[in-house]
Amino acid sequence: MRPDRVMSLCWESRVSILIVRGISKSFGSAPVLSNIDLDIDEGEIVSLLGPSGCGKSTLLRIIAGLESADSGAIEIAGREITRLEPGARNIAMVFQNLALYPHLTGRQNIALPLRVRQMSRWQRIFSSLRLSAAVRAIERDIEATVDDLAARLAITEAIDRLPGRLSGGQRQRVAIGKALVRDSRLLLLDEPLSSLDAKLRIQARDEILQIQRSFGISCVFVTHDQDEALAISDRVAVMLGGGIAQFDTPAAIYRNPSSLNVARFVGTPTINCLEGIVEQQGRVRVGDHLFDARLAQPAGSAVTVAIRPEHVRVGDGHDQPGTSLRVVRVEDHGHDGLVHLAAADQAGVSFVARTGQPVVLRPGDEVRVAIEAHDALFFGASGTRLESAPVRMADYAHG
Amino acid sequence: MLMAETRAGQGSPRLAPYLMVAPAAALLLILVLAPLALVVATAFTDWHLGAGGAAFVGLQTFEALIADPDFQAAAWNTVRYVALVVPVTCLAGLAAALLIVECRRGQAFYRMIFFLPSVATLAAMAVAWQMLLSPSVGAVPQLLRALGLAPTNWLQDPGTALPTLALIGIWSEAGFAMLFFLAGMKTAPRELYEAAALDGCGNFLDRLWHVTLPHLAPITAFVLVFSSIHALRVFDTVAIITRGGPEKSTLVALYFIYQEAFSLFRTNLAAAATVLFIAVVLLFSLLQLRIARAQGDR
Numbered sequence: 001m002r003p004d005r006v007m008s009l010c011w012e013s014r015v016s017i018l019i020v021r022g023i024s025k026s027f028g029s030a031p032v033l034s035n036i037d038l039d040i041d042e043g044e045i046v047s048l049l050g051p052s053g054c055g056k057s058t059l060l061r062i063i064a065g066l067e068s069a070d071s072g073a074i075e076i077a078g079r080e081i082t083r084l085e086p087g088a089r090n091i092a093m094v095f096q097n098l099a100l101y102p103h104l105t106g107r108q109n110i111a112l113p114l115r116v117r118q119m120s121r122w123q124r125i126f127s128s129l130r131l132s133a134a135v136r137a138i139e140r141d142i143e144a145t146v147d148d149l150a151a152r153l154a155i156t157e158a159i160d161r162l163p164g165r166l167s168g169g170q171r172q173r174v175a176i177g178k179a180l181v182r183d184s185r186l187l188l189l190d191e192p193l194s195s196l197d198a199k200l201r202i203q204a205r206d207e208i209l210q211i212q213r214s215f216g217i218s219c220v221f222v223t224h225d226q227d228e229a230l231a232i233s234d235r236v237a238v239m240l241g242g243g244i245a246q247f248d249t250p251a252a253i254y255r256n257p258s259s260l261n262v263a264r265f266v267g268t269p270t271i272n273c274l275e276g277i278v279e280q281q282g283r284v285r286v287g288d289h290l291f292d293a294r295l296a297q298p299a300g301s302a303v304t305v306a307i308r309p310e311h312v313r314v315g316d317g318h319d320q321p322g323t324s325l326r327v328v329r330v331e332d333h334g335h336d337g338l339v340h341l342a343a344a345d346q347a348g349v350s351f352v353a354r355t356g357q358p359v360v361l362r363p364g365d366e367v368r369v370a371i372e373a374h375d376a377l378f379f380g381a382s383g384t385r386l387e388s389a390p391v392r393m394a395d396y397a398h399g
Numbered sequence: 400m401l402m403a404e405t406r407a408g409q410g411s412p413r414l415a416p417y418l419m420v421a422p423a424a425a426l427l428l429i430l431v432l433a434p435l436a437l438v439v440a441t442a443f444t445d446w447h448l449g450a451g452g453a454a455f456v457g458l459q460t461f462e463a464l465i466a467d468p469d470f471q472a473a474a475w476n477t478v479r480y481v482a483l484v485v486p487v488t489c490l491a492g493l494a495a496a497l498l499i500v501e502c503r504r505g506q507a508f509y510r511m512i513f514f515l516p517s518v519a520t521l522a523a524m525a526v527a528w529q530m531l532l533s534p535s536v537g538a539v540p541q542l543l544r545a546l547g548l549a550p551t552n553w554l555q556d557p558g559t560a561l562p563t564l565a566l567i568g569i570w571s572e573a574g575f576a577m578l579f580f581l582a583g584m585k586t587a588p589r590e591l592y593e594a595a596a597l598d599g600c601g602n603f604l605d606r607l608w609h610v611t612l613p614h615l616a617p618i619t620a621f622v623l624v625f626s627s628i629h630a631l632r633v634f635d636t637v638a639i640i641t642r643g644g645p646e647k648s649t650l651v652a653l654y655f656i657y658q659e660a661f662s663l664f665r666t667n668l669a670a671a672a673t674v675l676f677i678a679v680v681l682l683f684s685l686l687q688l689r690i691a692r693a694q695g696d697r
């Protein structure tokens with residue numbers, strides 16, 4: 001967590017830069033967004049994370065003014081902007097394909113928003129002729145601003161080239177420069193990294209983060225890549241089916257998902273899910289296991305038990321307690337190991353365990369699996385999270 | 400598969416591509432290249448249609464041609480015609496394309512309406528225009544008279560005959576230009592328009608200036624060259640409506656060549672003029688090729 005954010009949390013004086021209230025949108029009869037609420041603090045990076053079709057890009061476009069909402073209101077820096085034109089919202093946006101003007105150099109691209117603001121249309125068209133002293137003064141002013149920005153973005157040497165002659169990283173920085181040059185309070189990024197290859201992507205995302213920090217601008221970042229979202233965000237809004245399923249810090253979303261859908265969507269490999277039945281005192285039975293949870297659910301109700309792969313302890317040999325499972329497949333990543341497991345009488349993979357060490361197991365091995373009750377997450381039939389009060393280590397030696 | 404068959408059957412596989420090209424190459428040779436060679440050869444002789452033998456006269460024919468006042472008039476009229484038709488065709492095509500793109504409904508209908516003149520046979524349309532513009536019974540002069548104007552006989556006035564033919568040329572060509580511009584606009588990235596809106600360039604003129612026109616620049620270059628070549632080849636309207644008159648004010652390159660060859664039977668002069676004409680068209684085609692290559696590099 002960023003220091004200034006910690007500070008602002010302590011002082012309880014967070015300033016919302018963006019407030020979204022009750023935004024709904026449907027295309028034809030198909031609802032895309034339903035009743036979205038979102039508050040983003042000054043200087044914060046927030047990701048809108050979700051699978052394709054969840055409405056995250058539509059929400060971003062509504063914030064930018066490129067799409068109109070059916071209902072709801074948007075406020076930026078205390079100003080109601082729901083009905084304003086995109087150009088009047090003082091929002092910066094970096095598009096998926098960066099959307100640089102291909103016939104203008106990097107410098108001209110960055111300068112264009114300033115020229116639009118400071119000159120009339122005729123001045124703009126004839127500004128290269130430097131006809132009047134006023135235009136010359138504005139041009140000098142803009143040039144100085146662009147030079148300054150280019151230096152801060154470390155693209156001084158590349159800025160006079162056409163976008164087609166820039167490298168992917170330089171293009172991206174020019175696009176960010178074009179977005180930042182207007183002193184906007186809010187930067188919207190629509191999957192700006194999705195066109196880069198994996199290695200470049202991580203580098204570019206660090207650059208975005210660094211630029212964001214040094215300019216202190218608030219960001220809304222749309223992505224379908226959870227690693228990206230969890231890596232760069234102060235907070236992540238997980239969007240599923242046209243709504244915000246959870247809006248929290250990356251760690252909280254991973255450890256403390258509010259619903260089964262969030263738990264399933266976040267985390268690679270996908271969280272393990274088992275069907276269980278609530279027994280006496282809120283304990284949960286899954287097959288032979290009895291999770292020593294304390295759910296408030298009445299006995300007999302069905303629950304889903306979800307366990308992150310890293311919480312599945314795999315022990316070889318028969319001396320340990322736990323259920324016996326068969327190893328189906330092993331992935332040894334060097335730094336990480338994944339063991340795919342199935343019940344001895346089943347063919348398909350039903351369970352994935354993450355071992356923090358090199359894997360010595362081989363397909364076909366019999367292993368014993370243990371899960372501690374306080375690592376398990378419980379969800380009701382509708383997918384809502386059920387709070388449990390774990391009392392002590394579970395006893396897996398039962399039955 | 401074909402290669403495999405050739406290899407399994409007879410002959411060397413290296414021959415196969417040549418065999419496949421051969422029919423088209425033969426046709427090209429017989430119908431285009433051989434006549435062209437004959438024309439070029441004729442241009443350097445004193446041969447007239449019906450004359451017995453031909454003698455090589457070097458550049459004499461070209462010298463006579465360039466000194467010919469009719470040729471000078473034809474060259475100058477052709478330049479004027481191209482200069483009138485090409486810019487207006489491009490602008491009209493662009494304007495039509497912009498209007499059609501802005502249409503929410505009926506895009507296909509308007510596209511068809513504007514493109515119709517381009518697919519119609521120009522010779523037939525020339526007759527139709529002749530009747531429309533006919534000073535006594537034509538619809539256009541009558542309409543103008545009804546509006547209280549005094550139309551003159553444009554096609555009989557040496558000052559207005561060529562511009563009138565140019566208007567007909569624009570009418571028949573603008574649809575093509577429109578189609579190219581429409582195709583170009585279809586490929587303009589939507590994100591660029593959205594970025595322009597966020598930059599404060601959201602209104603029609605700014606969008607046109609910052610996104611649409613730069614995007615259409617390569618296509619515009621192509622349309623300019625393409626319609627120049629078309630305008631250079633103006634013949635149908637001249638041959639049907641004015642026959643080069645009045646006072647040779649509509650005598651254009653192809654009509655001059657036609658007259659020299661088939662009315663006056665000065666075949667060598669016609670051949671020399673044809674050689675010059677082909678050279679100019681070739682120059683424009685090279686220009687078009689250059690532009691296409693430059694676009695490929697971008």
